[in-house]
Amino acid sequence: MSVPHPHASRPAPSQPNTMTELMVTLLAPSLVLMQLSSPARLGAVGALLLALALPLGWAAYTAWRERRFSWMAGLGVLSTLLTGGIGLLALDPQWLAVKEAAVPGVIGLVVAASALTKRPLVHLLVFSPQLMDVPRIEAALAERGASAAFERSLRLGTLMLAGSFAFSSLMNYGLARWIVQSPAGSEAFNAELGRMNLLSWPVIVIPSTLLTLGVLFYLARNIRRLTGLTLEDCLRKS
Numbered sequence: 423m424s425v426p427h428p429h430a431s432r433p434a435p436s437q438p439n440t441m442t443e444l445m446v447t448l449l450a451p452s453l454v455l456m457q458l459s460s461p462a463r464l465g466a467v468g469a470l471l472l473a474l475a476l477p478l479g480w481a482a483y484t485a486w487r488e489r490r491f492s493w494m495a496g497l498g499v500l501s502t503l504l505t506g507g508i509g510l511l512a513l514d515p516q517w518l519a520v521k522e523a524a525v526p527g528v529i530g531l532v533v534a535a536s537a538l539t540k541r542p543l544v545h546l547l548v549f550s551p552q553l554m555d556v557p558r559i560e561a562a563l564a565e566r567g568a569s570a571a572f573e574r575s576l577r578l579g580t581l582m583l584a585g586s587f588a589f590s591s592l593m594n595y596g597l598a599r600w601i602v603q604s605p606a607g608s609e610a611f612n613a614e615l616g617r618m619n620l621l622s623w624p625v626i627v628i629p630s631t632l633l634t635l636g637v638l639f640y641l642a643r644n645i646r647r648l649t650g651l652t653l654e655d656c657l658r659k660s
Contacts, residue, residue, distance in 0.1 A: 447477040448619060455616030459609040466609045467510065473616075474506045501525050509615070512607035518615070519598035523591045530587030533580060542580035548641055549576065555658045562649035575644040579637050586633035593626045 451473035459469040481499050504521045507513075536543040549556065563569045601618045604610035645656055 443480065446480045448623070451476045452616040452619045455612040455619075459612035461609070466607055466612050469612055470506065470509045470607075473612075474502055477502050505615070509606050509611065512605060515602045515604065515606055515611065516599070518602050518606070519595050522598045523595035525591075526587045526594060527591035530584045530591060533587060534584035537577045537580040537584070542576050544580040544583055544637070544641065545576050548579075548638065551658065553658060554656055559645065559649055559651070559656055562651055566648065566650060568648040572644070572648050575641065575648070579641045579644075582637045582640065583634065586630050586637065589633060590626055590630045593629075594622070597621060597625055 454464075454469050454473040454476070458464040458472070459466050463469070464472060478499060501521070505518065508515075508518050508521065533543045548554070549559070560569070563572050597618055601621065602611065602614045604614055642653055645651070646653060649656065
């Protein structure tokens with residue numbers, strides 16, 4: 423465009439600290455639910471609305487800062503809204519467990535289905551021109567006659583990634599059913615929801631992250647083995 427953006431001269435905003443993001447989206451909402459849900463404070467509904475507003479506000483701020491709204495952020499917003507709907511409509515707590523399992527479950531099904539296509543999801547996430555020196559890797563694979571073996575490893579890596587989402591889905595359901603027992607919309611429900619959010623990190627998020635890192639390690643090892651290139655050789659030079 424010939425007309426410069428009105429904020430073009432403004433320096434790019436710095437990336438937020440990961441600890442700040444965890445505080446705003448996880449710790450603060452959990453503390454609000456556990457400490458401010460009594461009638462003498464915000465009440466069950468008020469505390470739930472405040473706890474939901476924090477991650478929603480962060481998602482909106484992130485979208486404004488990055489000038490884009492990713493599909494992962496969209497899923498997070500949808501999950502937050504569904505949790506709010508269950509609490510505000512006082513639905514049976516079992517629906518919270520279903521919701522907790524459904525989000526990673528649907529992602530896992532999409533990832534698994536992509537393994538049947540010409541471009542498995544791992545191919546888009548890892549073997550991308552923005553990250554890897556694709557022409558060099560493809561030339562090395564063709565020279566060694568390993569192109570078909572590489573595609574098989576990408577499909578297997580995609581299925582492994584889908585498995586990590588399946589693990590997360592099952593653990594989400596089990597954790598929600600174990601912790602959240604009180605009627606939705608009550609003070610006890612809010613406190614249990616806060617505890618579930620806090621426990622989700624050591625019980626679900628960290629193991630799922632380790633599984634995903636295992637998939638990436640598997641793919642990196644196969645790239646090195648099939649191409650004969652080092653990982654540094656495979657990375658795209660800026």
